[in-house]
Amino acid sequence: HMIDIITESLRTIVSSGKGGQGDLISALKQLDDILEANGAELDARLRHFLQNRSYEKALLWIEGGTPEKGICQK
Numbered sequence: 653h654m655i656d657i658i659t660e661s662l663r664t665i666v667s668s669g670k671g672g673q674g675d676l677i678s679a680l681k682q683l684d685d686i687l688e689a690n691g692a693e694l695d696a697r698l699r700h701f702l703q704n705r706s707y708e709k710a711l712l713w714i715e716g717g718t719p720e721k722g723i724c725q726k
Contacts, residue, residue: 654690655714657682658698662711683707
């Protein structure tokens with residue numbers, strides 16, 4: 653499932669202090685590739701978080717939480 657791949661990548665990024673640099677780069681690339689290839693298929697809110705690199709919010713949203721509203725930087 654695409655959402656499982658996204659979730660795993662987000663967990664790698666959010667906990668990047670514990671992993672290796674290669675894992676972080678790979679996870680970021682994987683998310684960028686998914687967004688480019690399948691962005692239209694993603695939920696609009698999840699797509700918004702990924703496009704704005706709000707990875708903690710994206711992970712919280714996937715796990716059923718409610719991310720706080722913020723000011724997105726464009």
